[in-house]
Amino acid sequence: MWIFFRFISGIYLKNFFIIFFSLLGFYCGIDLLLNFKDLPKAANLDLLYIMFLSFSAVPYVLPISLIFALVVSLISMIRANEFVSLYALGLSRNYVILFPFLWALFFCCIYIGLNFTSFAYANDYKRNILKNGTIMNQSGEVFLKFNNNFVYISKINHGQNSAQNIKIFNINDLNLSSFVSAKNAHFEGESWILRDGNITLLPKNYELANDGLKIQDFSELKSLEGFKPKIIEGVASNSDYSISDALESFELFKAQNVNTDALKINLYKFVFTPFFAPFLMLIMYYFFPVIARFFNLAFVTFIAFVVTLMIWGVLFLLTRLSENSVIASEIGIVVPIIILGCLSAYMYYKHR
Numbered sequence: 409m410w411i412f413f414r415f416i417s418g419i420y421l422k423n424f425f426i427i428f429f430s431l432l433g434f435y436c437g438i439d440l441l442l443n444f445k446d447l448p449k450a451a452n453l454d455l456l457y458i459m460f461l462s463f464s465a466v467p468y469v470l471p472i473s474l475i476f477a478l479v480v481s482l483i484s485m486i487r488a489n490e491f492v493s494l495y496a497l498g499l500s501r502n503y504v505i506l507f508p509f510l511w512a513l514f515f516c517c518i519y520i521g522l523n524f525t526s527f528a529y530a531n532d533y534k535r536n537i538l539k540n541g542t543i544m545n546q547s548g549e550v551f552l553k554f555n556n557n558f559v560y561i562s563k564i565n566h567g568q569n570s571a572q573n574i575k576i577f578n579i580n581d582l583n584l585s586s587f588v589s590a591k592n593a594h595f596e597g598e599s600w601i602l603r604d605g606n607i608t609l610l611p612k613n614y615e616l617a618n619d620g621l622k623i624q625d626f627s628e629l630k631s632l633e634g635f636k637p638k639i640i641e642g643v644a645s646n647s648d649y650s651i652s653d654a655l656e657s658f659e660l661f662k663a664q665n666v667n668t669d670a671l672k673i674n675l676y677k678f679v680f681t682p683f684f685a686p687f688l689m690l691i692m693y694y695f696f697p698v699i700a701r702f703f704n705l706a707f708v709t710f711i712a713f714v715v716t717l718m719i720w721g722v723l724f725l726l727t728r729l730s731e732n733s734v735i736a737s738e739i740g741i742v743v744p745i746i747i748l749g750c751l752s753a754y755m756y757y758k759h760r
Contacts, residue, residue, distance in 0.1 A: 412499060413507055419485065420508045424477035424515075431473055435465040448541040457537045463530030467677075470519055471685035472720060474512045478689045479712045481508065482696050483705055492698050501759050505693045512686035520651070523678045528650035544568070553664055554635050556580065561640065569595040569637045574602065576631060585610055588631065600632040634660070649674050669737060673730055676741040684723055684745055688716065690752035694759055 439461055440447075447454055485491040494504055522528075533543050544565070552559045562573030576588040590605030607629070609622040638653040639660060649657060649671065658671045692712060697703040723744055730740030 412494070412497075412503075416481075416494075416504065416507045417511060420477055420481045420511060423480045423484075424473055424511070427476050427480070428469060428473035431469045432462055432465055435469060436461050443538060446538055448537065450541075453537050453541065456543065457534060460530040460534040460537070463527055464534055466519065467682075470515065471682060472716065474515060474685040475689055475692070475716045476713065478508050478512075478693065479709060479716075482693070483709050486697065486700050486705060489699070495698065501694070502756055505690060509686055509690055512689055513683075516682040516686060519682050520678060524651045526650070528648055528653075528678070532648055550640065552640065553666070554632060554660075555664070557632070559632065559635070564637070564641055571600075571637075571640075574600075574605075583610075585612075588629070590629070595637050598633055599630045600635065602629040602631055603627065605629065651675065651678050654678075669733065670731075673727075673737045673741065676730075676737055677727060680742055680745045681723065681727070684719070684748055687745070687748040687752040688719060691748070691755055692716075694755050 436458060440458070447457060482491065485494075491504075495501070536543055550561050550564065552561075556579050558577040558579065560575040560577075561571045564571050571593045572591065574590050574593045577584060578586040578588075587608040587610070588602065588605060589608075590602035592604065593600045593602045595601075604627065606623055606625045609624070611621070636653075636656060638649070639657045654671050654674050658668050658675070661668045661671065692715070696708065696712075697705075726735070726740040726744060729735050730737040
């Protein structure tokens with residue numbers, strides 16, 4: 409069986425990499441033509457822009473490439489009578505598709521794994537280079553709630569885990585109990601270290617002859633434990649999230665009773681959407697003829713490409729509707745993938 413694995417995998421992987429890098433180059437070429445005049449005048453930034461542009465194209469190019477590679481591989485095997493020869497050698501219909509299907513799952517898992525890293529922020533880096541001439545971006549003012557605190561930050565330095573002019577309002581029983589102001593702050597470990605500021609303690613009872621305001625200066629103060637910079641940056645600049653940052657933000661926002669729909673959509677797009685490719689591959693495979701004698705292979709190829717693009721377009725439309733809160737994210741993203749998965753499992757079981 410190792411021989412069959414090498415033979416089928418060799419054909420599929422060759423076509424996959426050719427189609428993948430061709431579509432990637434086409435995507436990058438069109439983008440560079442549209443944005444050439446806005447590119448910075450530095451060669452290193454131009455190269456970084458192309459790299460991040462390529463990374464940001466992977467979510468669109470990868471699923472299409474996986475399916476198109478299967479179509480091209482099957483057509484070439486049918487034309488050369490290799491497809492029917494595999495059946496004659498004892499391979500079942502399910503066994504032939506098993507290797508491309510496993511490769512597609514493998515590439516989807518790699519893509520999901522990459523989205524746990526900074527790969528997920530490639531689109532943000534690309535946009536920053538185009539607009540600001542730098543990879544990192546400095547966001548503007550942001551006002552957030554964290555536990556019993558309301559936090560105001562004048563400026564966040566992306567990628568540097570630091571902020572400037574930070575103010576923390578502590579609320580107790582709907583009353584302001586203390587107020588912290590610091591010129592700058594840096595995130596270390598799991599907490600923010602506030603530097604060069606003061607803390608103002610307000611009295612519980614505002615009565616004559618009682619203690620009034622107490623103002624204490626400090627050079628360093630630990631605060632906002634667990635309030636990670638990526639969470640603040642994501643809210644401040646509406647940037648993308650990696651899977652790990654999205655999970656942390658989801659737990660935090662849920663504890664703060666903050667709407668988590670955007671985070672759920674982000675997670676569903678990373679975890680569920682890529683798998684439409686292997687499931688659709690499995691469904692389409694069983695509609696291909698074994699021999700070319702009684703079929704117009706050019707027409708079969710055309711139909712396969714059109715069906716792939718139509719289904720991909722419908723899924724893309726449903727995702728956009730979910731992002732705009734027209735439909736629930738579970739209905740627009742998760743349910744279609746589950747339906748494709750059930751159909752592919754049914755087709756595989758039917759032809760066992």
